[in-house]
Amino acid sequence: MKALRMLFSNKKKPAKKFHILADEEEEVGQLISLIHSSKTIKQLQQIHAQIILHNHFSNSRIVTQLISSYSFKPHFITHALSIFRHFPNPNPYIFNSLIRALADNSFYMTSISYFLLMLKSSSNITPNHLTFPFVLKSTAALQEPSLGMQIHTNVLKLGLLSDPLVLLHLLDMYAKVGLLDYACQLFDETSQWGDGTRSALLWNVLINGYCKVGKWSKAMELFQVMPEKYSSTWNTLINGLFKAGEIDRAMDLWHHSAEIKGDVVSWTTMINGFSLNGHHEKAISMFDQMLEQGVKPNDQTIVCVLLACAKAGALHTGTRVHDYILTNGFTLKKGITAALVDMYAKCGSIENASRVFDMAEEKDLRTWSVMIWGCAINGYLDKALHCFNTMMATGIKPDGVVFLAIISACLHAGNVDQGLRFFDKMKHDYSIEPTMKHYAVIVDLYGRAGRLNQALRFIKSMSIDPDFVIWGALFSACGAHKNVQMAEYASEKLLALEPKHPGGYVFLSNVYAGAGRWQDVERVRTKMKNKGVAKDPGWSYIEIHGQVTSFVAGDHFHDRSDEIHLKLDEITKNAREFGYMPETEWVLHNIEEEEKEESLGSHSEKLALAFALISGNDLKVIRIVKNLKICVDCHSLMKHASKMTKKDIVVRDIKRFHHFKNGSCSCQDYW
Known part of the structure; x- marks a missing residue:
């Protein structure tokens, strides 16, 4: 504790007053303890500086912990990479900590590249059971089945298939990349080990994999033959059915699963499942039933019900949930704070959203994002700009989502030039490659302002092929500004991409109606009817x-x-x-x-x-x-x-x- 007090007291104190323990091993343990106890990135950097000053940077145990700790601090993964590059002879533990850090922060391609570097290392470093779970996680996220099979070969060569964690991630990888036959074969092979029992996690992964691709009958078949049905498996199957849109089957399974009615995860799964399928009122009703049954919600439950309130615009219920949070010992962690801000903003109460946001002690990128989005959709450009600039001043770098939000704020305010400046800033200052959503909002930005020719030129200059949403944005603008000729052109592009989408037909008939071209209106409506295209109900x-x-x-x-x-x-x-x-x-x-x-x-x-x-x-x-x-x-x-x-x-x-x-x-x- 003395070392901790001296380290974080007055930063102007000379380094020589840092407490040096007589026993080097004890000193290493103390430094590792300090790394673990650091609460902020500033504290971690201070410890990092002391490690360098006292010549402990060559200690692989300390460096491994440093890399791991930096990976838990958002936007500081570059520090972990820098530490790795400056370490002279990285061992398997250091490689593993970096591969895990990269995978956990969604740098999947980079994670794979360091795994390949590990294999090619001149020090003959061999991957172990702690390496493969995160390499397989990255492979699944990148949807690289051929790479996954090569990694499977490495696992077999090293005799690691019997490791439960490696096996689980291997099965999960095959399920997520769509190779369910391979996953099923691997699953069947495990029955030959020992007494033939397999962990519930393996069953869950395979059942969830079949649900994801819509093979819910196969998932149900597996569930029926499972020797012992754990609550996690019931939840996996119910969640999988909801994701496949099989709402009635999910509800039927829930009603027949009396043993999980007291499980908070099961209630949360139901709440999230209903909301996922657009039945937000049922999601809210499930939350109320849960409280009536005496089941206490967890943080994830709160986030799910707030999401349902946000989507349904249920401000009264959302406020009631907020009161429940405050009176039942929940801490306003980043996830709950972001969900509350999102709920208030999407219910049109930007004042309450701002109040919750201002009270948050710690704001991450997602919290800033939802606040800027809230300002944007409510038409408060000045507030959105203030949030964006304040976020930048705190040192948090914007991502593509934040830029999409601030450009959307410019769109709703009709500020074309400012929206374009943010778009250029995103590309050139932050090297963020625009997605289809960014391109669509720029087309909308031009289109709503009536600058249709510029919108069309922008579409033709895009680095990726425009999709249905892009042409739809131009098409809507043509309707609003009654440019029939360009609307017909955009309509051709729309219907070529999605011949049975109702939007293309409805918009075009509306454009013709606005121009008084009734024969063309009837022609489009007749064509729509003959093709069996139905208009989306409002x-x-x-x-x-x-x-x-x-x-x-x-x-x-x-x-x-x-x-x-x-x-x-x-x-x-x-x-x-x-x-x-x-x-x-x-x-x-x-x-x-x-x-x-x-x-x-x-x-x-x-x-x-x-x-x-x-x-x-x-x-x-x-x-x-x-x-x-x-x-x-x-x-x-x-x-x-x-x-x-x-x-x-x-x-x-x-x-x-x-x-x-x-x-x-x-x-x-x-x-």
């Missing part, structure tokens, strides 16, 4: 008094459907007196005007609005989440409704937030 979520309700376009299934439609008629009638006129321009011309208005009136966000208004006058803010982009007519009605009802209306569509207040919208009609 749906909306709304939370009333903690209860989440969903509506689909044309919904008549709600218990209070008659009341909802009567209220919507009343809203529309009153809005007309304030100047509202239904935007029927893009509805098919060969139906009567009254039918066109009825078609628009069935949009899910309008039904959600009417439901909120018949559910009580105590709602100060009405919050709606929609899966599609809000249409011009719904946007217009929401503005009028906010003025008539004197209530704030917040709509989150697939692109951004619209905060309606007293007859105007935060987007300034730019969306």
Whole structure:
């Protein structure tokens, strides 16, 4: 403890006062203990400096621990690499610590390269049972089956297949790269060892592998013959079924698994599974049932239910979960903090998101990312820029996700030039290669501003082939600015990529409708019908008094459907007196005007609005989440409704937030 106090007291004290222990081995142990106890990167660097000053840098035990410790500090993997390169004769332990550090920080290709360097080392260093798990992890992440088979050969030559951890990662690698036949063969071979028993982890890996590729019947078959069904295996199968979209089968399995009903991991699996498949209200309901059953959630449960609240726009429930966190001894770790910020931001409460963010003691890159994203989708460019600049000042380097967020903030504010500057900064100053998402947001940036020719030139200059989303961004802009010729060109590209995607047909028919070319509208709609292409249904979520309700376009299934439609008629009638006129321009011309208005009136966000208004006058803010982009007519009605009802209306569509207040919208009609 004396060494620790002297090391972290006054940094201006001379190095000679560092406590030197008489016994060198004890001193090495003390230094390793100090490395383990370091809480911040600054402390670790101070220890590192003392190690160099006192000539302990040649000690492989100390260097191994240094490399491992740097790998646990985000964005400091370069320090671990530098230490390795300056160590004269690295042994297997040092190689292993670096390979693990690289794999754990997702530097998979680099991890493999150091494994190859290990094999080629002039010191004849042999990989061991601690090397292969992380090499196999990297191989699986890189989806390199041929490399995996070569590593399997090395494992056999070294006689390491009997090691449980090596075997597990080898089986996992084969499952993740899609070589399930190899995985199954390896699994079967293990039954010949000893008494024929195999660990639950091996069963879980294989069952999960079959679920991932949609072979849930094979997964169920394995599960049935498993001699002892552990709770982890039930959870693996349920999780696999959810990921395969087999919701009913997952629920059926859950109901037949009484022995895991008290297991927090099982409840968390169900909550996450429902949310993963878009059933956010069921995910929230599962959380409530869990508490009623007396099962205490863990950090992962909290993160999963907050994610469901964020996706459903369930602010009331999200706030209730926040209160539960504060009153039940949870610490605001980075994962929970990021989930809370994300939930508040995606529910349109940027003030609460900022409050949680400001209170966080430790902010990692993800925490900054969700805050910048929250500012972006809510239309707060200045706040997003302030967050970005503050993050940079703290020494955290932005990644591609952060740049996507800040460029999106520029997009929603219509600041084209600033968005382009960030795009160039990302490429040239940080050497971050743009992904398809970055290219799409730049096309959208140009397109929404009406700079369609520049958008098209940008697409043609891309270093990768544009996908459906890229052409879709241009196509949407063409519709908004009524450039029929370019819309037709973009439509050809869209339908060539995905002939049965409804978006290409719907957008093109809307563009033709906007230009009054009704014969072309009917031609596109007929072609769409003949090809069996169905339009994606629009749906909306709304939370009333903690209860989440969903509506689909044309919904008549709600218990209070008659009341909802009567209220919507009343809203529309009153809005007309304030100047509202239904935007029927893009509805098919060969139906009567009254039918066109009825078609628009069935949009899910309008039904959600009417439901909120018949559910009580105590709602100060009405919050709606929609899966599609809000249409011009719904946007217009929401503005009028906010003025008539004197209530704030917040709509989150697939692109951004619209905060309606007293007859105007935060987007300034730019969306």
